[in-house]
Amino acid sequence: MSETPIVQVRHLQKQFGAGCPHCLDKESVYLEKNYCTSCGTVHAVRDVSFDLYPGEVLGIVGESGSGKSTMLQGLYFDGDMTAGEVYINQPGLAGHNVLTLSSQQKRYIRNNVYGMVYQNPVHGLKMNFSSIGNIAEKMIAAGNRHVGSMEKRGEELLKNVHIPLRRRKEEPQNFSGGMQQRVQIAKALSNNPPILFLDEVTTGLDLSVQASVLDLIKQIQRELQISMVVVSHDLAVIRMLADRSIVMLNGEIIENGLTDQILEDPQHEYTQQLVYSLL
Ligand SMILES: Nc1ncnc2c1ncn2[C@@H]1O[C@H](COP(=O)(O)OP(=O)(O)OP(=O)(O)O)[C@@H](O)[C@H]1O
Numbered sequence: 140m141s142e143t144p145i146v147q148v149r150h151l152q153k154q155f156g157a158g159c160p161h162c163l164d165k166e167s168v169y170l171e172k173n174y175c176t177s178c179g180t181v182h183a184v185r186d187v188s189f190d191l192y193p194g195e196v197l198g199i200v201g202e203s204g205s206g207k208s209t210m211l212q213g214l215y216f217d218g219d220m221t222a223g224e225v226y227i228n229q230p231g232l233a234g235h236n237v238l239t240l241s242s243q244q245k246r247y248i249r250n251n252v253y254g255m256v257y258q259n260p261v262h263g264l265k266m267n268f269s270s271i272g273n274i275a276e277k278m279i280a281a282g283n284r285h286v287g288s289m290e291k292r293g294e295e296l297l298k299n300v301h302i303p304l305r306r307r308k309e310e311p312q313n314f315s316g317g318m319q320q321r322v323q324i325a326k327a328l329s330n331n332p333p334i335l336f337l338d339e340v341t342t343g344l345d346l347s348v349q350a351s352v353l354d355l356i357k358q359i360q361r362e363l364q365i366s367m368v369v370v371s372h373d374l375a376v377i378r379m380l381a382d383r384s385i386v387m388l389n390g391e392i393i394e395n396g397l398t399d400q401i402l403e404d405p406q407h408e409y410t411q412q413l414v415y416s417l418l
């Protein structure tokens with residue numbers, strides 16, 4: 140690919156705890172997976188670098204605890220990262236490490252450049268607001284003040300994610316898990332972000348609902364050409380959605396390439412196990 144990436148992530152790192160000389164070394168005997176038995180620090184994300192290209196779906200796969208959500212939340216400025224750089228190739232942002240911007244600038248990016256679908260809908264939605272109110276909230280945050288146009292846009296979004304319009308005033312707490320995820324997707328898309336993050340968007344849903352949410356994501360990708368980062372511990376989901384994928388283990392990227400190639404010829408022992416468990 141000769142195109143310029145829309146997002147460049149460089150040496151991203153997140154540790155919970157201060158660290159100690161023992162856990163600086165990745166091969167240290169004190170490290171149990173991502174946990175330092177000497178100082179108790181969790182190395183959730185360790186030196187993660189990757190590019191996201193315009194219009195592509197990048198998959199991130201890895202076992203529970205491998206650091207996928209921490210990484211995504213870091214990109215979305217939910218928590219401060221310990222170290223690293225993130226560049227976004229969008230007007231006014233190119234060349235700046237966005238992790239170092241002011242909170243006001245970060246808010247602008249969250250509301251206008253990024254969309255986020257959280258693993259747990261409680262983090263992405265106000266469960267006791269109406270569904271359309273949840274969507275409007277995001278549009279208001281981006282500066283929209285026109286009630287009529289927000290209502291129209293909200294209805295259009297709910298229709299696109301197959302929520303019946305007569306339920307638009309209902310609170311997400313009354314909805315099924317699949318419907319909650321679809322309201323989150325509608326909200327995430329409300330300001331037409333060029334970049335969308337999806338964290339385990341189908342996990343915990345039953346198979347038929349899972350299929351409909353996956354179809355919805357594919358449809359969005361086809362129609363809107365959004366660049367997406369799709370996180371899942373389930374290789375089957377990644378296979379269905381992602382052109383290119385990254386495999387994470389203990390906070391590190393252990394494999395990286397075209398999804399088909401990873402599936403056909405996994406290099407790392409852990410990836411091999413993942414792939415064989417699919418067969
Ligand atoms: N606030 C926190 N304090 C301490 N450790 C944390 C905190 N948040 C996450 N961690 C640890 O960071 C590591 C990565 O967690 P993360 O939620 O990113 O994993 P994940 O890959 O998303 O897993 P899953 O597939 O279960 O969602 C885990 O070991 C977790 O216990």
Ligand SMILES: [Mg+2]
Pocket residue numbers: 207208209258338339
């Ligand atoms: Mg997670």
Ligand SMILES: [Zn+2]
Pocket residue numbers: 158159160161162163175176177178179180
């Ligand atoms: Zn340590």
